[in-house]
Amino acid sequence: MTPEDIKLILSAIAGIALSIALIVRGRLHPFVGLLCGAFTVGVLAGMPLNDTGKAVEKGAGTILGGTGLVVALGLGLGAMLQLSKGAAGLARAALGVSGVRGAPWASLFTALLIGLPLFFETGLVLLLPIVASAAAALPKGLDDDDSKLRLMLPALAGLTVVHALVPPHPGPLLAVNALGANLGLTLAYGLLVGIPTAIIAGPVLARFTARGVKLSPPLLAPRTIDIATPSIGRALAVVLLPVVLIGAGQAVVLAPPSLADRLAWLRWMGDPVIALLLANLCALPLLFGRRLGERHIQELIWAEAMAPAGGILLAIGAGGALKQVLVTAGLSDMLVRLAGGGAISPLLLAWGIAVCIRLATGSATVATITTAGVMTGLVAHSGVAPEWVVLAIGAGSVFFSHVNDPGFWLVKSYLGTDMPGTFRTWSIMETVVAVVGLLLVLVGSSLF
16 A cells, blocks of 8 residues: 555545534534535545536536436325325235234335335335334233334334335435446345345344333324325335336346337336336326315425425535545545455445445435445456445445434434434444345355
């Protein structure tokens, strides 16, 4: 390692540390903190200020151009499922079929299903209050805090796993695009790794972490519209439509050329933006029926969807800016040199970088964006399948959620846990997802 490499590493550490201090101590929005960190890295690494500014603009523009529509459309779909009580109907149906003994498993698989097309925070707002209500209605003798948490924590595990590992969530989708991975294979591998990971981190782990944790009444509750709850079939169609379209579009690639040409329209519909747009358009009549034309309903739907979009998109854009400065400063090339001799697995390196950025910034999506950006050269050089690198990054991106993660405070508010209880349940669960996910990625990459 040369003195220039050491200087670059120290510059990256200083920039990320400044971001942490500004976000956690200074209470600044991640957008501002990450931008300050990006400029700090550029200055300390010896980049001209003009070049640093161009790298910031390029990184933010590239990321927002690729993922902004996906995030906004995902939030719109989530708002409609929430306001119409469609997601609530799905959750209650699953919990009703399972019975008390199978309720934690129903909670897990409902979260995996509902979370497929939705941003994590959206899925959390949709599902956790419903599961909490089901937990509050447990039969007498099974309504203690331990039993309630054993019902709610699996839902969090399911949402976390699909958020980190399964496209079309923004993080995995961005990594797929950055690393040139196959979307269909990443989706298949993500489910292959994600389902056992969610089982271990959800119903199994909750048996141990929920013990002795005390709950207070939750602070937050979702908004709804006073309309008839849509049928289970309609809500299920809305949830699955974007996933089916994306999967069908990827399947066309594997078809014989003559058939693929005739099905080109299906591949077009399988683009994540098109798939989510179609899902939004279909969701309006399916979930709201004749009342979708009422002005106050339309205004509420899009207000619920777009209000959080600004903060999310700005944070993602700033994460892209930090990533681009690191790449322009030479971090990606340095990683290629260090790992070129085979001293460390690219999968382990990708996971470790994502863990560091996750701990620093508190954002799984920012960790994924930044790591995927600095790993592009190494993936091309090493020959490792980019689909597995995407999943290794996704696993590392959820490691140990703590106070600089907005999700930490959302979970605390919805669960009704205190600070120690949130660390003991949510933070440990996230860490188990990260570690088990990595182990399964390493096993899977050696078999496929």
